[in-house]
Amino acid sequence: MKVGTAALTVDAAGMRAQNSSLLLNMIWRERQISRAEIARRTELSPSTVSAIVADLEHSGLVRSIGAGVSRGGRRPTLIGFRDDAFSIIGVEMGATHVTVVLTDLRGRVRTHRTAAQQVRNDPEGTLKTVRTLVQECLDAERVPRRSVVGLGVAAPSPVHPSAPGKLSPLILPAWRGYDVREALNTTFDLPVFVDNDANLGALAECYWGAGIGGEDLTYIKLATGIGSGHIIHGDVYRGAGGTAGEIGHIAVDSAGPPCLCGLRGCLVTLIGSGALVERARELMGTKGRKAPTVREIVEGARAGDPAARQIIDGLGQYLGVAVAGLLNLLNPAIVVLGGEISSVGDLLLDPLRASVRKRALSTSMAETRIVTSALGDKSIAVGAATLVLQAALRDRTLFPLQHVGKSA
Amino acid sequence: MKVGTAALTVDAAGMRAQNSSLLLNMIWRERQISRAEIARRTELSPSTVSAIVADLEHSGLVRSIGAGVSRGGRRPTLIGFRDDAFSIIGVEMGATHVTVVLTDLRGRVRTHRTAAQQVRNDPEGTLKTVRTLVQECLDAERVPRRSVVGLGVAAPSPVHPSAPGKLSPLILPAWRGYDVREALNTTFDLPVFVDNDANLGALAECYWGAGIGGEDLTYIKLATGIGSGHIIHGDVYRGAGGTAGEIGHIAVDSAGPPCLCGLRGCLVTLIGSGALVERARELMGTKGRKAPTVREIVEGARAGDPAARQIIDGLGQYLGVAVAGLLNLLNPAIVVLGGEISSVGDLLLDPLRASVRKRALSTSMAETRIVTSALGDKSIAVGAATLVLQAALRDRTLFPLQHVGKSA
DNA sequence: ACTGGTTTCTTCGCAGTGCGAACGAAGTTT
């Protein structure tokens, strides 16, 4: 692994690697496609395509899956991607829990495990929990480690591009000195990729959710904290210091309450779960003694409770200020809202869009769709696995080479 | 030119093209470097490097420039980039003027022309002016058209990636139906590249200004309008609809004055030249009857005039709100301020930085430098030329092939 | 059923590219 000004030089082998990756990606995207069709689209010669496909088939990544429909002559042999050829592990370290998923090469969850875990202040315990859950997932599906591509980790902290295992000492002081990547790499002897949770939520949306097929998208995670991640030209954009996407600390109300970060009127103090619950206690509170939950707000809003709807309205309006700024500055093709509260759908989208319309240029809005996520509660962990998938689809050598003998 | 999912396949020729471009870029960046050094850095074999350099030399882009210092053996032959091998034309269409520059391949201005021109409402006149000035520049330096790489144009409007010659009908309604790229392409029979002025200011800073060597930068142009451009991974980022960087219409004061765009409290209504001049009239106004100019504010502030300083302070504070949002969202490595008013330097940077510090996460600020531009008033036009240079350095075939006979 | 045309995929020789070893050229050091 070269660092810095990687001199991306090409020799004969590199040429093959490049074309091979291109083909692999095409087969992955299309799910099934004939050699002839590949040749037409890539403008590679039929002979070359055949040679490369044979390579890929031999490595177990693709296989023939019967004949397609004729176009007036011999019927084509369809090549399909073997989604189950390898597995990937995705880990989400949340604020108070750890979720681990085992996925195939199509982002499908084959097994998953979740455990409550205080992540902020307990690095040792967290790492132990992660190790246990990962092993459980592997065991449950009887997946040998050599058929696992790698391990992706979502961390509730910015991740600096130059030290992708270390978490931010400002956000998670207790993790100072720990290197998640190294720790898990030594345990499982697998490649480990780490990134911020919102960034991975964005990646998941880009691959499996609202952003399918697109290359520019912003994901906003509405939870205890408010984070966002940008996909730019198909890649996670991390910024110079890895803190791109900290939308939660944009000041939207200079007269707002003070925030933990030392500033005033941060978005998170107004629409973070804490603020929503607090507001719910004021408006809906008399019903019960204990504090309402986000889930109750969602259910209330769905059921037509005016107080809950009012809370969602307020959320949409505040969020609109930040999203308007986002549209003007970045002009993404899609903005996806995630997090539990986003499941109210249009109840949130309507006031949000109205708020954005009042604050963003119409030209910025014209090409941007604002939607809520359709992925479930494991989307962040799946996004972590996707990070590994993305890397492997670009660099085939990341797939564990099984020097296939004759094992069918 | 393929559009859409360009299948970037590689054959033997493509391999050569890729390595050739890599070498060309290295020689361009280093200005002078030996074959041996290139081989070491690229990990290409010495024989390959020699072959490619011979190619480049034959095409006139590089040449031997004597011997370097020995490293304990034979002295290396230094290869240098021929900055004067070709010329590039850069055009800035401002609000009320047109500037044309003729540069070499190092961004140096060899000739320039400026003319007053109402651009907004007079497409015909503007195109005519551009044509005249371009021809004047070519004539002045006796540059034959075949030694010009291409023509870059900066437009005071967002430029949609899918129709790079058409200007936004919302911002410049009079230009509806005009295609700048096509118009100039037919006149001069040269490749034409069009982009937004702030984007090209950003590109200029990245190549010749504060951002040299970096790959992620945001440029903010403070003028009649407030625009910004992002360079991400070395490329202009245009967003989904070409309107990325419209920082001028971020709402920073919900109680602020109405803006032309229909919103309230837009940055531009508070710190655009118009607002600054207006404020100057209030504070400094009694001196003369006619409205003060931005230049007078700059001079006043430099001379210590408290009113002028107060204006600059206010500018810094408002701008800080937007920049803080920018840092949190994008976390660029450098923010460069351009436009006439930015020439006051620290007088603006100090209040700006203070304002940002109050509103952005310290982690976002940690890796970001905020500076003022050191490039002159032709920076936008030079940026337009740079767009052409960038394209040609990536794709050597854009350099007009002079099938060199024996002309030294 | 048969024939001609079409499409798919493979085979095989060719051309272009980068590599590595060997070599000569040019300097430095002892």
Add this chain to the structure above:
DNA sequence: AAACTTCGTTCGCACTGCGAAGAAACCAGT
């Protein structure tokens, strides 16, 4: 002056993709 180092070139080799030719498989019309 001799030994060593570095630079750049030459030449045969291995690998890649290409193109022509051909075999296989299929469709449509008679």
